[in-house]
Amino acid sequence: MKKKHVILVIILCITMLESFSQQTKTVTTVFELFNLSPAGCDVSNYEAESEMSIENFSNQKKKKEEKGEDLNVIMEKYTSLFKRSNTISEQFEKKPEPIVTFKNGTHSFKKDNKYGLITANGNILMPAQFNTIIQSGETGFVAYKNQLCNYYSNDGNKILNRDYFYIKPTIKQSLIVQTEKGFGLLTKKGKVLIEPGYYQIEEVDKKDQFYYWILKSKHSGFYLSENTKDTIHLNIPPKELNFIDSEYWYRYGNLINIKTKKRVICNRYNIDVLSAKHQLSSIKDSKTKLKYLMKHNGDLVTNQPFVKIQRFRENNLAIAAIKKDNKAVYGVINHKGKWIINPQYYRLQFLNDTMLNATNINDQSGIITVKNKNITAFEYSNIRKINEHYALAIKEENKLVHSDIIDLQNGKKIKENLPYYSISQTTKCDTETFIASVNRQESVLNSKFKTISPASYTRVYYGKNNTFEGTNFLENNKRESQIFNCDGTLQTIKINNKKYDTFYSYEEITPNLHHVLLSTSNGYFINAKAQVIKNNTHWQHIEYSNSKDLFITMGYGGKYGIINSMGETIIPPIFKFISAFDPKTKLAKYNFDKKQKGYITVDGTLLFGTKYEDTELLNYDLFKVKNNDHFGVLNKNGHEIIPVKYSKIWLNGGIIYAQLGKALKQFDLMGTPIN
Structure with missing residues (x-):
């Protein structure tokens, strides 16, 4: 009996040890974690639609439309x-x-x-x-x-x-x-x-x-x-x-x-690539919404579940968050999944590779290093990155803003008690310039953070040739704009012996051609001869046409036209669209109305007239044309090398494919049948 009891005890112990071993076995792969096959699975079939041509015109049936003006x-x-x-x-x-x-x-x-x-x-x-x-x-x-x-x-x-x-x-x-x-x-x-x-x-x-x-x-x-x-x-x-x-x-x-x-992972698990250098990705549990850090082969880097993992930077670090007391707390991990900064912050953002903007549980912000050393006190409401060298640390008290500019190289304050809520570096000027905002007004600062703009504006936009456009939005959809350079000097325009420096809109088309629209709604082109040509259109965009001295215009409302370098109207804004002229084909695409689309030549004539509803460049001086949902091909001389009778036409390499019903024909670039 004693032997039987001993054997029974041994069996029970072994069973308990095996059970304990299984319970404490470390999960090392996402396949174990989610009970997936490590063999992967075949990539789903995908029907590749690849044609070496422009998109085909729509074949959808349309209501009969009345033809517009010829x-x-x-x-x-x-x-x-x-x-x-x-x-x-x-x-x-x-x-x-x-x-x-x-x-x-x-x-x-x-x-x-x-x-x-x-x-x-x-x-x-x-x-x-x-x-x-x-x-x-x-x-x-x-x-x-x-x-x-x-x-x-x-x-x-x-x-x-x-x-x-x-x-x-x-x-x-x-x-x-x-x-x-x-x-x-x-x-x-x-x-x-x-x-x-x-x-x-x-x-x-x-x-x-x-x-x-x-x-x-x-x-x-x-x-x-x-x-x-x-x-x-x-x-x-x-x-x-x-x-x-x-x-x-x-x-x-x-x-x-x-x-x-x-595919590495079967089933519907979302994967984000976090580091190509280290072959790291995150995989999201569709049930818990938690993410796990894994190698691309499916090996878990760490068993730690994350609420969020950002992409790894060049410094091999990434911001990550876990859930604590039903809230996300952020820290920094390295590419091995180890915490470099323990998860303790409610917000965390890299300012550069060595400094971070951190917000603690008291909703106070400060700047720390990647080694979790405090660079500033946690006394700010917000911290905004200006560029790789500077950050703006903001205090808000009783709706008043007091901000400091922090040098991210040494953590020192280079400017204190400024009124700005944000500062962003511009891409204008030969030296550093910044746009700063305060009380819903914007101004331009120089490299020493001194104001250079003539005034503060509702918005500051980039102008042409190292200029800024400061705009104030007024009541009843009115506005006033001023143009100034990197020194803050205002642009002035002389019209009828009177100087103006404030406009409703201002457009420098070339150094010798400007269009201004005054606050009185009177508009003018001013050309190289200092001639003033009245033009009250509010232009949204004007660009060079790539031909002669002609410019494509687009007014507010989306109508296109053409002017010359003297501000004279060549075509009034009556088109739905006009492109610039292609330097190779010397053609500009136009859309006049739903029934009249095609190309304008540099001589101002319509390629193929209005014989076809739509025309598209196919290639090699060939054009695909459309009439009544049928397609054909013309050469540049207007000869139909493929008759307008096919339901679909496309170019594949140097062979034209034409489909009519289920029948598919092939033609060479001269329109000669191949098959």
Whole structure:
């Protein structure tokens, strides 16, 4: 009997020890913590929608609309005003640079709308023969003759033994090419790396990593390594991926291990990357809402649950918070999860890598070091960062503000008992300047924190060319503005022999052209000849058009027009939109009304008139046009190379895809059917 009792006691002891061991076993991974599989799980399929073209026009059915005023008739009034003398235009237009330029001086030239290659000494290496020419670093260029292209060296020699519909050099000295069979990959010497046959190939260069994104079809892709030997079957477009390092990628709150080709965490746990350098992330418990610090492979850095963890700084530290007495208290942890500053503050903010703004349980703020040494007393209501060198420490008593400026290098007060509630550094002027606010008024300070603005204003805005605009907002939607420079000198304008320094609005379009709107609502352009041209429009924005001496205007209410450098109206603000002229195409996109959209030429004519409802640049001097929800393609001469009858059209490389119902056709850049 005694032996049986002894055996029973031993069994009970062993059982209790095993139970105790299990209870005290340290959880070391998030897989154990959340009862997840450490093997990870496959990345969900994703249908990649990738087209090398502009967005397709909407095909939604619209109510029949009455056609507005004929834009052709309107433009006849203004086209002649686009003619400007070369002398005036040259003052504004930048001389166009050659599309292709090499260090030895060899460059492209244009003649009769064709491109060739010429040396610095003027010797023609290649006569003008190409429709399009594209720079490719110092080693060569791509050039198109009609619908086909080839790759040429910088001395004009053709490199490839056949032409292609599309060629794109990569940063890794390879060539993405396209034949009638699809996309492939070559070396710059023409050796085939990938046989043509894919829907599309793009180069991906992120965080010192290089891959080819290869689409087998519009909705199915994978990644191929730089050496074309390693494949990652991950059907997610590059724009949706954050390459953290050579082992992990990140997408939509989850980590992807590119070596195992799996998501690190299955189920719906939200992950935030906190440090790429240390491979640290936080994972959020969906039930408790608490966060845990983990390595990217799922190992727990610490078992401590956090309410919040901020991203790690370059000093390898992060602000973190835990829950105490149902409140969040903040401290600082290092990349190993150890508390450098114990959680004891109700608010904590880095001012720079060595100093923090801390708020204690009594809601008093002070500045501490990362070693939790007090730099200031905890006697402030708030502390605001000015820049990396200074902070503004604020005391509020009986609605009065008394603030000190603290030098963050040594913790000393360099200014005391100031009235400012905030000070922020500006990006204007050659020396440090600041915008300070007090009693809902703003002023500008110099590097010594002395006031330089002529007055205080409701708001201070940035002006052009190292100026500020001080604005006071008055009753009944009225306002007054003054313009002053970095010394505080007011800008004055002389109108009809009277000087003004206060305006409703002021716009410096160029150093020689200004528009002012006075408080009386009278507006004027003042040009280089000191001429005053009356114009009462309240302009919201005016920018150079990239053509001649013309400027695109936008008035409040969103209407666009064009003026010249003398302030004369070329087109009144009657358009819904006008873009600047594209330097390459010499065209400006316009939207007049819902039925009249297209392009304006630099000569003030409408490209293709108003024959089409909408026009979009496709590429290579080709345009996609729309009428009655049908699409076609025109060349720059207005000839329909693909009839306007298709439901959808897009450009993929150098091949145009046209869809009609379920039928899909392919055309080259001349409009010739391929299949």
